[in-house]
Amino acid sequence: MGGSTVSATEAAGRLVGQALTSQTIAAAADLAAAAARPRTDHRGTAEYKRHMVRTFVLRILSRGDGEAGQAAGDTRGANGDSAVTGGRSGAAGGGSANGGAANGGGSDAERAA
Secondary structure (H helix, E strand, O other), X not given: OOOOOOOOHHHHHHHOOOEOOXXXXXXXXXXXXXXXXXXXXXXXXXXXHHHHHHHHHHHHHOOOOOOOOOEOOOOEOOOOOEOOOOOOOOOOOOOOOOOOHHHOOOOHHHHHO
16 A cells, blocks of 8 residues: 555465455455555545445456466466466566556555555
8 A cells, every 4th residue: 555565465365266256356455454554644535545445356267367267376367477467577568557656656546545
C-alpha cells in the first residue's frame, strides 16, 4: 500500500496446493485485503484502498493465464510466464499485472491501492 509492501502470507498460504476456483480466489482476496494497512489520504479512504487490494487480487488470480484447474502453488502460466505478473518484471518491465501501479504507472485508482 503506497510506499510499503504488504505481506499477505495468510492469503498465499490459503492458495498453496489448491485449485484456483472462484471460492479459493475470493478467500485469498479477502485475506489479502485484511492484511493491508492503508491510510486515508487525498487519494482515498483506507476502506477504499482495502477494497482495491481485494479487487486487484481477484483480477490477477482470475485472469485465466494458466491451464484450467492449475494448482495455486505453481505460479507459472501455460506459456512459462509468471501467472501473477504476466512475465513482466515489476522493476525492469515497467509494471505488474495491474498496469504498473507498484512502480508508479497505471491509473490514479491503481496507485491509490
